[in-house]
Amino acid sequence: MPAAAPLVLRQLRKSYGDVIAVDGLDLDVRPGECFGLLGPNGAGKTTTIEICEGLTAPDSGEVEVLGRRWGRHDRELRELLGISLQETQFSEKLTVGETVGLFRSFYARGSDADRVIDLVQLGEKARARVGQLSGGQRQRLALACALVGDPELLFLDEPTTGLDPQSRRQLWELIERFRAGGRSILLTTHYMDEAERLCDRVAIVDHGRVIAEGTPRELIASLGAEHVLEFAVADGERLDADALAAVPGIGQPSRRDGTWRLQVAELHQAMPALLGELRRQGAQLAELRTHSATLEDVFVTLTGRQLRGE
Amino acid sequence: MGSERRSWRDHPLVQLTLVRYREFYREPEAIFWVFLFPVLLTAGLGIAFRSRPPERTPVALVLRGAEDSALARRLAAADGLKLRLLSDSAAAQALRTGDVALVAAPGGGGIEYRYDPERPDARTARLLVDAAVQRAAGRTDPVATSERPVREAGARYVDFVVPGLLGMNLMGSGIWGIGFAVVDARRKHLLKRLVATPMSRAQYLASFVLSRLTFLILEVLVLLGFAVLAFGVPVRGSLLFLGAICLVSALTFASLGLLIAARPRTVEGVSGLMNVVMLPMWILSGVFFSSARFPDAVQPLIRALPLTAVIDALRATMLRGAGPGQLLPELAVIAIWLVGSFLLAMRLFRWR
Ligand SMILES: Nc1ncnc2c1ncn2[C@@H]1O[C@H](COP(=O)(O)OP(=O)(O)OP(=O)(O)O)[C@@H](O)[C@H]1O
Ligand SMILES: [Mg+2]
Numbered sequence: 001m002p003a004a005a006p007l008v009l010r011q012l013r014k015s016y017g018d019v020i021a022v023d024g025l026d027l028d029v030r031p032g033e034c035f036g037l038l039g040p041n042g043a044g045k046t047t048t049i050e051i052c053e054g055l056t057a058p059d060s061g062e063v064e065v066l067g068r069r070w071g072r073h074d075r076e077l078r079e080l081l082g083i084s085l086q087e088t089q090f091s092e093k094l095t096v097g098e099t100v101g102l103f104r105s106f107y108a109r110g111s112d113a114d115r116v117i118d119l120v121q122l123g124e125k126a127r128a129r130v131g132q133l134s135g136g137q138r139q140r141l142a143l144a145c146a147l148v149g150d151p152e153l154l155f156l157d158e159p160t161t162g163l164d165p166q167s168r169r170q171l172w173e174l175i176e177r178f179r180a181g182g183r184s185i186l187l188t189t190h191y192m193d194e195a196e197r198l199c200d201r202v203a204i205v206d207h208g209r210v211i212a213e214g215t216p217r218e219l220i221a222s223l224g225a226e227h228v229l230e231f232a233v234a235d236g237e238r239l240d241a242d243a244l245a246a247v248p249g250i251g252q253p254s255r256r257d258g259t260w261r262l263q264v265a266e267l268h269q270a271m272p273a274l275l276g277e278l279r280r281q282g283a284q285l286a287e288l289r290t291h292s293a294t295l296e297d298v299f300v301t302l303t304g305r306q307l308r309g310e
Numbered sequence: 311m312g313s314e315r316r317s318w319r320d321h322p323l324v325q326l327t328l329v330r331y332r333e334f335y336r337e338p339e340a341i342f343w344v345f346l347f348p349v350l351l352t353a354g355l356g357i358a359f360r361s362r363p364p365e366r367t368p369v370a371l372v373l374r375g376a377e378d379s380a381l382a383r384r385l386a387a388a389d390g391l392k393l394r395l396l397s398d399s400a401a402a403q404a405l406r407t408g409d410v411a412l413v414a415a416p417g418g419g420g421i422e423y424r425y426d427p428e429r430p431d432a433r434t435a436r437l438l439v440d441a442a443v444q445r446a447a448g449r450t451d452p453v454a455t456s457e458r459p460v461r462e463a464g465a466r467y468v469d470f471v472v473p474g475l476l477g478m479n480l481m482g483s484g485i486w487g488i489g490f491a492v493v494d495a496r497r498k499h500l501l502k503r504l505v506a507t508p509m510s511r512a513q514y515l516a517s518f519v520l521s522r523l524t525f526l527i528l529e530v531l532v533l534l535g536f537a538v539l540a541f542g543v544p545v546r547g548s549l550l551f552l553g554a555i556c557l558v559s560a561l562t563f564a565s566l567g568l569l570i571a572a573r574p575r576t577v578e579g580v581s582g583l584m585n586v587v588m589l590p591m592w593i594l595s596g597v598f599f600s601s602a603r604f605p606d607a608v609q610p611l612i613r614a615l616p617l618t619a620v621i622d623a624l625r626a627t628m629l630r631g632a633g634p635g636q637l638l639p640e641l642a643v644i645a646i647w648l649v650g651s652f653l654l655a656m657r658l659f660r661w662r
Contacts, residue, residue: 053506055662078508085506089498093336094329105325106507149507 004067006031006153006184007052012061014047014208021047022058023208029153034175034185036199038192038295040305044208045188046086049157052186053083066152079107082151084142086158086188092131096122099130100144107149120144120174136167143174154178156187160194172198192295204299211302219298225251225263227290228297229270232259234284243281247273254304263293263301323513323520330521333491344487344525348479348533352472356541359467366392367435370401372415384446385414390438411435414443469544472537473624474597479529480556481591481617484563485570485584487525488518492571493580502662511661519564526560546631555627555644559620562644565652566616572658591617619643 007029014022022044029035037045050056051063054070054077063070068077090099100113117126120140125133133141139159146154159175160168168191175198179185189195195202196216204212204219212219233239239260244253249270251263264270267290278285300306318324334340369391371382386393396404401413405424412425412435421443425432495501504514530553537543545552570587574580594601594608595617604612612618619640626632626640634641 055502055506075508078506081506083503083506085499085503087499088503090500091329091333091495091498093333098329098332101320102325102329103507105320105322106509108508145503 005029005064006066007035007186008062008064009048009052010062012048012051012063013059014044014051014056015059020208022051025061025205025208025210027203027210029184029186030201031184032179032182033200034179034187034198036195036202037186037188037205038190038195038202038299039188039205040190040299043205045205046157047208048205049155049186049188050085053081053155054078079109079149080152082146082149082154084146084154084156084159086161088142090130090138090141090145093129095127095129096133096141096144097126099141100148103145104148110149111147113148116144116148119147119177121170134167136163136170139163139167139171140174143171147178152183154183154185154187156185158188158190160189160191168194192299195295202295204295204302206299206303212298216295219295220293223251223263223293223298223301225265225293227264227267228293229262229264229267229274230259230287230289231262231274231285232287233278234286237283239278239283240281244274244277247277249273256304259287261300263297264290322509323517326509326514326517327520330491330517331524334487334521334525340487344479344483344529345532348475348529349536352468352475352533352537353540355471355475356468356537359471366390367412367431367438368392368394368410369412369414369435369439370394370396370404370410372396372398372401372413374416378416381443381446385439385442388438388442391435391442412439414439466541468537468541469629470600470625471598472533472541472543473628474621476530476533476556477559477595477617477621477624478592478597479533480526480559480620481563481566481588483525483529484522484560485567485588487522488564488567489571489580489584490577491518492568493574493577496575496660496662497577499662505661511659515568515656515659518568519561522560522564523557526556530556543628545628547627547633551633552624552627555620555623555641558641558644558648559616559623562616562620562648562651565648565655568655569651569658572655573660575660591615594618596621613639614643616644616647619647 005028007027009025009027012022012025012027013020025044025048027035027048037048039045047056051058052065054065054074057070065077066080070077094102096117097113100117104110104113104116114126117123120143122137122140122144125137130138130141143156143159146156156175160171163171172194175185175187187198199216201213201215202219203210212222214222241253241255244250244260244262247270249264249266250273254261262270262274271290275285296306367390369385371378371385371393373379373382373395382393382395385391394404394410396413398415401410401415402424404410405413411429411432412423415422415424423436423439425436427433492501495504505511534543534545538545566587570583571580574583594604594612595615596602596612597617601612601618602609623632623637623640623644626637
């Protein structure tokens with residue numbers, strides 16, 4: 001018999017008063033994969049992951065974690081899950097070693113606390129008070145507390161939010177190392193680079209529903225364009241959008257805050273054609289940028305909004 | 311990979327209780343308020359209200375001639391009087407300003423007492439002076455009397471206030487110690503993180519109660535030891551029973567602390583609630599003065615407060631040597647609060 005799917009969600013719903021936080025969400029996490037929930041603020045990521053963690057009861061829908069259900073196998077599940085919440089402040093007066101030791105004591109089976117502390121590279125800080133740790137060190141402490149029970153499935157809610165690039169890369173390496181051990185991960189993030197780097201598959205969540213799902217590559221490929229081209233013309237000048245769309249090799253143009261955005265499959269062919277069309281319309285270029293298409297572009301294309309509120 | 315549990319030190323209840331100790335002794339302010347403050351308060355009250363030797367009442371004698379010097383000697387030797395020899399006008403002045411309670415002036419073949427009969431010490435002075443005057447003139451008392459002064463430990467203010475302070479301390483450290491720690495953990499989402507592990511919720515709450523019991527022993531020893539050694543406050547009842555009252559009281563206030571901390575999400579919220587619960591008891595439960603001074607109509611309410619029951623039981627055990635049999639109503643009130651607030655706290659407790 002194959003191992004039970006780490007996580008199956010069917011038609012999950014949860015509302016808080018008038019606010020619908022999760023609105024009929026389906027999800028499957030496969031064994032050994034790192035799955036990412038990607039979405040803007042308020043998309044329902046935390047609500048979803050806390051339902052999976054058995055901390056919030058859904059209004060309706062089915063939740064199956066490691067082949068077990070909340071309400072029936074709670075004790076067992078708690079032993080098998082590693083959890084890092086979006087915001088937990090550990091007691092500032094305890095040391096790193098004491099904190100991880102405390103969490104270790106809750107699990108019947110688990111890893112040695114000192115080993116986990118070394119694993120998250122806090123060995124030097126083992127005797128330091130939690131109150132003296134930096135933001136990145138605190139996130140690694142949270143990861144250590146999630147790992148110390150030697151979990152089958154790891155839930156990480158925004159593990160790197162608010163960290164500097166170096167600390168983020170350090171955490172990514174730790175998460176990758178855990179996944180290399182064959183365990184599964186569900187993480188949430190609103191950094192598309194994080195999802196692209198860490199996740200085997202991602203679900204893009206907006207307003208409590210999954211609006212796209214697949215590997216980062218598949219999702220980007222679904223745009224039908226490898227590149228995104230953004231430009232702005234001098235103040236007050238108007239462009240003929242239909243004529244722009246008619247340029248060969250260019251997708252439907254969209255305009256936001258004075259910046260035009262085009263999806264382009266072959267940059268070396270589309271660029272001269274675009275410049276020719278702009279010259280024909282007599283427009284003066286004020287700005288021109290291109291980048292390879294990312295998950296962010298997938299989100300913008302699907303919703304017409306930016307993933308991260310600027 | 312997975313290692314099995316090793317020693318007793320790795321038991322979750324031990325680890326959780328250790329957290330309580332660590333959080334406590336790494337907070338120097340807490341140590342001051344729990345251990346030092348009650349001792350300072352006891353010392354302050356004990357010194358302010360210490361028993362003094364009986365006061366001597368100042369009286370003045372106006373001398374007229376040499377024949378009065380025998381009287382002056384007699385008065386100076388009399389118990390309870392402090393004699394000043396003054397001229398007529400100086401004596402009148404001293405009487406007016408209250409420097410002396412009574413002026414004795416020979417006049418009209420006898421002696422005239424000038425005093426304000428409204429002043430109790432003046433009336434006492436009159437009796438003492440008159441007795442001395444009469445004896446100086448040769449009066450003999452028909453009945454022989456003797457005196458034996460009795461100065462009983464247990465009747466002083468410090469004896470009254472120490473059981474009150476002990477009760478107040480048990481309540482304060484139970485409610486403050488638990489209330490702030492629980493709400494702080496809830497505010498920081500630490501409670502939610504903890505219930506996401508296999509941790510037993512009962513053990514989490516038990517760790518607070520367990521740590522309270524250890525601190526209790528220290529608190530009681532420090533305060534009571536100081537009161538006994540420095541002021542000779544009596545402990546007449548059995549020490550074992552006194553310890554049992556302290557233990558049950560600490561459990562009761564720990565439960566009350568859990569109940570107060572069951573819902574609030576903010577430190578402000580829980581402080582307000584603590585004040586609402588504790589302030590009436592500080593005033594009504596007889597910490598600093600007897601609760602019998604409040605009107606009869608509110609007495610049943612005052613008797614029902616846990617702190618009243620605790621203080622009454624402590625006071626009766628320490629000062630009167632009462633045993634469990636004489637304190638059944640108080641013990642019942644304490645037990646009802648213990649069970650009631652614990653059960654209610656369990657029902658209401660907000661874990662996330
Ligand atoms: N306890 C709650 N009470 C009321 N509304 C809530 C509660 N928790 C979440 N919500 C609402 O549900 C929606 C989804 O919130 P959720 O925290 O799941 O979003 P999120 O995707 O995790 O956002 P973020 O990226 O900011 O963490 C939001 O509109 C939020 O305001
Ligand atoms: Mg969130």
